[in-house]
Amino acid sequence: MTKRFVATVSGALLVLGLAACGGQGAGGTTDTASQQPADLTIGVSMPTQTSERWIADGKSVKEKLEAKGYKVDLQYANDDIPTQSQQVDQMITQGADVLIVAAIDGTALSGQLQAAADKKIPVISYDRLIRGSQNVDFYVSFDNYKVGVAQGKSLLRGLGLENADGSKGTKTGPFNIELFAGSLDDNNTQFFFQGAMDALKPYLDNGTLVVKSQQTKVEQIATLRWQQEAAQKRMENLLTSSYNDGAKVAGVLSPYDGISRGIITALQNAGYGTAAKPMPAITGQDAEIASVKLINDGVQSSTIFKDTRKLAEEAVSTAEAFLQKKTPEANDTKTYNNGVKVVPAYLLPIQAVFKEDVTKALVDSGYYTAAQVAAGKTK
Structure with missing residues (x-):
């Protein structure tokens, strides 16, 4: 009985230890800079497929990331805030290493962003600034x-x-x-x-x-x-x-x-x-x-x-910088105050x-x- 109990406890501890290690992979304490792109996942959350613009954005970001060897979890929320919240939650749970988020409502994802921060997952706000959260690491957009x-x-x-x-x-x-x-x-x-x-x-x-x-x-x-x-x-x-x-x-x-x-x-x-x-x-x-x-x-x-092709390129470059533990290049560090912090940004030209x-x-x-x-x- 004693030997069986010890074995059971030891086995349980081993399982817990493995689970803990697994939970620190994507977005956790693992050094993503030392990993290969094929071992890393980027979550991409887009607001809707009712606009051809957002369809093109999602496709472009996904293609450019995959061309570099990364795994991509692309989700569209169809203009439904609870759906986007659930999708981002799922990306975090399933181990995204970076999140690229074009929010439906710029104030509705604070819980998800806190969960991302707790797992040390960088968050890139894509074209629409996410407001009211300390846990927005970078903003890519146009002026x-x-x-x-x-x-x-x-x-x-x-x-x-x-x-x-x-x-x-x-x-x-x-x-x-x-x-x-x-x-x-x-x-x-x-x-x-x-x-x-x-x-x-x-x-x-x-x-x-x-x-x-x-x-x-x-x-x-x-x-x-x-x-x-x-x-x-x-x-x-x-x-x-x-x-x-x-x-x-x-x-x-x-x-x-x-x-x-x-x-x-x-x-x-x-x-x-x-x-x-x-x-x-x-x-x-x-x-x-x-x-x-x-x-x-x-x-x-x-x-x-x-030109959303260039915006996608900037999002990919920013994601790679975070994965390599580098500071992304910003050309605006003053304008975009989300109500809690000024979010560093890279702004692209328009015509x-x-x-x-x-x-x-x-x-x-x-x-x-x-x-x-x-x-x-x-x-």
Whole structure:
């Protein structure tokens, strides 16, 4: 009996010891710098597959990591916060060595991030800054304030108030415009909005631009989850409530191509897009292929191109730096305060794209083919 008890205890201790060692592998105390890529796993959490942009991001990050030999756990949360929380929990439990997270709600993952920190798993916030947590190690994105400025400047150019070089245009106004913003739970929304409003402010102040609905606060113009359908409904309501006196919309500030397409549908249903009722100048973002075709066809005025291939490369470089116990390269260590800490960031450049820019910026660079632009789809 005694020998059997000792053997049982010894066996249990051995099992516990092995389990403890196993639990310190991925993301634990194991020195990842000494391991081969094939022994390491990167968890990649993307917000949704309803946007072609996020599908492309996930695919690009996964391909670039796998090309270097890493194992990749890529998950899409379909715009559902509990789903993303559960997926990130699972990545941590299953032993991710690094997490790359594009959050649906920038404040909803604090528990998961604490669990990651407890296991010494570095967290890279991808394009959308995760807020309210000490446990965000790095941020890779574009210069989001400059995106907003570029959108505001693009609207002014689309209206003819400014030229491409920023000089005074041939048009004088006044012009009726309406404003749309992104989702309030996305930290980028505030940067886009502030940048755009700073660009438009002189023209709003002197009456050249008039927001006929008087909806100018970000809370009034926000679009939950960046949904195209929500934007279409709001544009329809604006046309009914503020343009039932014969006035016409001349321009719409839109922060994202999906929102732009919803706005365009509402305007087309209201008779816009004819010689008598021209389509307003409409901005966008992400150079989604459906919107690139609309720009090429003269329906949407512009978009902001953010080369997500380069963003994916930066995310991969950052992940590798953490795995090799190095400090990732940052080019901004002051701007992105998540409410708890300033998160070091690497910001990539952006480009405004009008019809005359489509070939050079998007086709010649290999982002799309001419056939994809003509068809308005990638498959």
